[in-house]
Amino acid sequence: MTLSPQWLDELRARVALSGVIGRTTKLQKAGHEWKACCPFHNENTPSFTVSDQKGFYHCFGCGAHGDVIRWMTDQRGLSFMDAVKELAGEAGLEMPAPDPREARQAERRATLHDVTAAAQDWFQGNLLSNAGARARDYLKSRGFNDRTQERFGFGFAPDDRQALTRALARFDMPMLIDAGLLIEVEGRDPYARFRGRLMLPIRDARGRVIAFGGRILETGKTDAPKYLNSPDTPLFDKGRTLYNLDRAGPISRRSGRVVAVEGYMDVIALAAAGIEDAVAPLGTALTERQIELLWRLVERPLLCFDGDAAGQRASFRAATRALPLLRPGHSLGFVTLPEGLDPDDLVKRDGAEAMERLLGEPRSLLDTLWEHERDAAPLGTPEEKAGLKARLLAHVEDIQDQDIKALYRRELLERFSAFAFPRRESPRKDGGKWIKGAGGRRGSWTPERPTLSPEAAGQLKRAAAGGSRDKLAQAVLAGLARYPREIAWHAEALARLAPVDPAIAAGLDRLLAFADTLEAGPTPPISGLKDYFPLPDRAHYSFLTEGADPLTAREDLAEAVAVLVERPALDAAIAKATARFADDPDGSWVEQQRLRKRKLEIESRLGQMARKRAAEAAHKEQIEASSDKAPGEQE
Incomplete structure (x- = not known):
């Protein structure tokens, strides 16, 4: 049986490391992490730390280090496969069925990293050649200096259907297809997927190139997508990958913040302005798996999408996808940019300080739900107001954690009641009295408590008398x-x-x-x-x-x-x-x-x-x- 890296990553994400270690080792909370006396050697002062966000334990005394699987093998003495099977049972994951083809795919996967690395070197070389002049001009117009270009690995794919095949001729054609670099069409020779585009490598959390994104430079090609990403491959699953996670992860753990923006150009623009803890999904709405990846970094990631209608729809989709996943202490914050501006526009117009101010005042997930549904449809009639209440309660039902569900329900219904039944001021003629303020201030008008009419009082007496x-x-x-x-x-x-x-x-x-x-x-x-x-x-x-x-x-x-x-x-x-x-x-x-x-x-x-x-x-x-x-x- 061969276990794919993606499956093992899913297993690690589903099992809380501190929960497994805490069964045999007494842990103490220390900020976002846990500490204890090392179980691998004798000590009196705790030097053993456990981080659920980072997914590993480490002892600064003896150097013991590993993830949840390593803990099961080193501390429990289980074999690797036995450890995986026990953790999979706890996480509710089915073990992959034995498949001889998987072994061959695992071997090919290791080689595909060589293919993507070679393609990245070729794209970068093209950018520095004469053919890359237009791409260099575009980068200059965006204000990306040489250091930014080098850090993010910009490259260029020439507008030639067979240039990549010739440049990477040392690799078999099927490998280039499996890596997502060539498109295979029946009855025709495979041809390059990326042509005439500014290229960016997409890396996994370990910094290895697993895919590419390309921005078109020829504006006359109206039928071509502006941005194009690699398809899903044995290396790349776009729903489980966040762009720039390898660079932003270590920074966000220090800053206590991670910002998800709409695209990789937004990430690069923010990094160029000094905001380097930003990541982005890759051509899709933020997925449940990507939300979990963000939560491994911080408990309240910030989503910063464009201020236009499309950006707000993306924010709302992310909010609804997060509802079933909510757990105590974990949520999302939402930052809305001024309408018509993306992060690059805002930074260029108002400076990085303006972006930092917005990031410092995010809206809560609950605020986002309430404001979106309140503004989604007219609310002029009782039926329309009832529709608002029904939509709010439908969102509440998606929440799995019962405590959070009850709190959301109460808060949203309070807001609905205040909106649908606004408090009315009692006119002075209703009978009331002035309450004197301290120091001779005028004070305030307080209406008298209303009383029951004789008819209502009689009804209530009869109802109570026949009570249970x-x-x-x-x-x-x-x-x-x-x-x-x-x-x-x-x-x-x-x-x-x-x-x-x-x-x-x-x-x-x-x-x-x-x-x-x-x-x-x-x-x-x-x-x-x-x-x-x-x-x-x-x-x-x-x-x-x-x-x-x-x-x-x-x-x-x-x-x-x-x-x-x-x-x-x-x-x-x-x-x-x-x-x-x-x-x-x-x-x-x-x-x-x-x-x-x-x-x-x-x-x-x-x-x-x-x-x-x-x-x-x-x-x-x-x-x-x-x-x-x-x-x-x-x-």
Whole structure:
């Protein structure tokens, strides 16, 4: 079995090095890295470092060094193949099937590096020859000096279909085709892919030439693409490669920043201006694999795309592709250039300082989602506003991390509510009072709390009187009445609950109706609302406790609502599994056990929450009682 470099790179990217090493070695966080006493030799002061971003461990004492596979072979004593198989199982990667052809391809791949290196030497030589005069003039017009040209390896491909074949005649024709340098057409001789173009080498993370990009110089050829990249080859996968990663990687690890721009000319223009931690995708939108490559450098890479419509679409596509990948501490920042300008234009017009200022004030991924969807369509009608809400929630559903998902949902719905239901100022005639400011300042106008109409109060009394005898349902209703602003957050879940739990349907209907009033009405909650939903017996939830921390209360209330909504669905599923016992006794029994275990888990969550709050309240009372004792009464 032969494992390709691409497959091994995928394996290394999927397994957190610190997680593997941390199973047997105690690690301590040290900035972006981890440190420990070296497991390979005896020491008292930590000199062993582990970097998930760089993908290797290193000991400054004994020199031990390697990646996650090397750790498994050196520290665990596994063979290379056994180490790979164990890591692949953890990462969810299937081992490649044995294929004799793969062995031959691996040999050819090593030789293809020789082909691309020879082609690069030939392209660079052409640039310095008489034939490269136009290309040199173009580079001069872009302001790229000799040092920049040399650092990035500029070259030139003459407008000759067979020139490259003749220059690299020492390599077999199939190798030139496999390297992406020749185009094979049935019935014709293979011919050069790059002709009449300024050439740039594309290197892998180790600095080896694996592909090329070419910019056309003959502007009259309107049918030819302006930029042309090598096709995917055994060396080059454009969706897994970032241009300039080999140069920007070490710099970004020192600067703590990496900037992804649209194309390689943008990368070079920024480097020429002194901003050398920039990379670029290669003719495609930023892929999931490229986002992971960026995260191996820094936790919040910056995407800096052009300010035109195409650039903004690219930013939004990158944002949506990142959503399923988000994990704690890892996100993206977005920098928008002035409309009509690319990085080179901005640097030439306003200097590198202007670009640095923009890079220092990126927008968050959440801001990018919100602004794009808010501006994507008219929002003049209720239906159009509902469409905005639906689009936002669809993005939230793409997030896999549950904590991040909940936070995005809350933040986006808050923005939507503020946008769709703007706060209205209460006119002075509504009845209110002036609050005097300190030092005799004029102060501010505060409206009186609104009160329920007699008709609404009667409806609410009847709804509450027919409420559920279930303690959890009573607690949720009472909690929502005490925090009426939270009703809107849970409106969708509560609306699903009402049809399946008639005992609390009336109370929920009235609360949801008041939620609509609150969205369109003044800021203060309706006075006396909680009086209609008294506390259930032995209520210890924080959202039913006077003086509780508002944030904790809202979090506990959200947990209680989630459990209340999930419970009827579990009961229905258990009943369904029981009904098919006669036809499928084994399957029915297994399903019943699974569902009942889940029911016990959610009830346990609530019990733990209530016990915790009760213990906190008892502890607080004990402290207060102790503080009230006279000095001589202290135990």
